[in-house]
Ligand code: ADP
């Protein structure tokens with residue numbers, strides 16, 4: 348059976364990975380009390396494992412017996428999704444492994460994937476997420492390769508630098524605060540108000556906000572997608588395409604308070620960073636917050652980020668790109684990939700159309 352046929356299947360066979368450490372550490376209780384009864388009632392067969400350490404979910408995914416499962420249920424936040432996707436990408440059969448659909452149950456601090464699948468109202472509703480596990484249909488999504496020091500990492504959601512990265516990864520020790528730690532981190536970063544020390548260049552597809560917005564509206568009324576799928580015949584991860592340094596790269600000269608790149612629209616509960624993001628257009632969205640803005644305006648912008656209004660602010664530049672690269676100009680900086688800490692060193696990112704698979708209602 349191909350994973351795209353999962354939609355027609357009753358009694359799904361599920362690998363369930365629970366992170367007891369995610370969010371405010373309530374995942375195990377939520378799974379036992381709320382999620383498991385729903386899945387059992389729907390006659391799903393469950394193979395449940397709790398992660399015991401960082402990297403455990405990566406190992407589970409890397410060595411998964413693919414033919415035993417119809418989907419992988421991830422009871423945690425975006426960090427565990429990131430680990431599992433990377434485990435699958437390093438599986439003996441990476442293309443087949445990445446075609447197993449994932450379904451998140453939002454019990455982490457950052458549950459961007461769940462928000463993108465279930466929407467703003469239901470994004471944090473674990474029952475809605477359980478229903479998605481039972482009834483959701485497979486949906487192909489683009490994945491990104493982040494290449495740093497020759498090492499390739501799969502990212503499904505975001506790369507953050509500057510203010511936004513400092514907010515997320517400078518506050519791991521404040522995990523007990525739940526989401527308040529992002530707010531705290533943001534305010535701390537705002538007090539400093541320093542540009543992020545990077546040189547950014549990108550290979551643009553579109554930079555006109557109106558055009559991007561219009562094309563999204565058209566897509567909503569006519570959702571047929573024409574993006575080519577990553578080579579269906581291939582059994583190995585797609586080769587990197589944007590390794591050469593040709594003339595089509597745009598170098599950003601302006602200082603930037605923060606940069607967010609990836610797929611969305613959401614990257615966190617109150618943050619729709621990529622309002623015109625399309626899950627399978629084969630492109631990544633890049634948000635560049637210039638320094639031509641006051642602290643107060645940043646707070647207003649962030650307040651207006653829940654529904655994506657921040658997109659229209661003139662101090663925000665927005666690019667749809669095939670690829671981008673970053674060269675740090677100082678040692679003191681932060682890079683977060685899908686909310687996880689990465690070395691602040693040179694890297695390049697490109698998109699792979701429809702390489703991943705999710706369950707979606
Ligand atoms: P949150 O959104 O709360 O950060 P994540 O899903 O991102 O939740 O997971 C946070 C981190 O927890 C991940 O980096 C993962 O590797 C790590 N992790 C997984 N299992 C454990 C464990 N048993 N103990 C400590 N950390 C763990």
Ligand code: MG
Pocket residue numbers: 424425426427455456457685686687
């Ligand atoms: Mg996390």
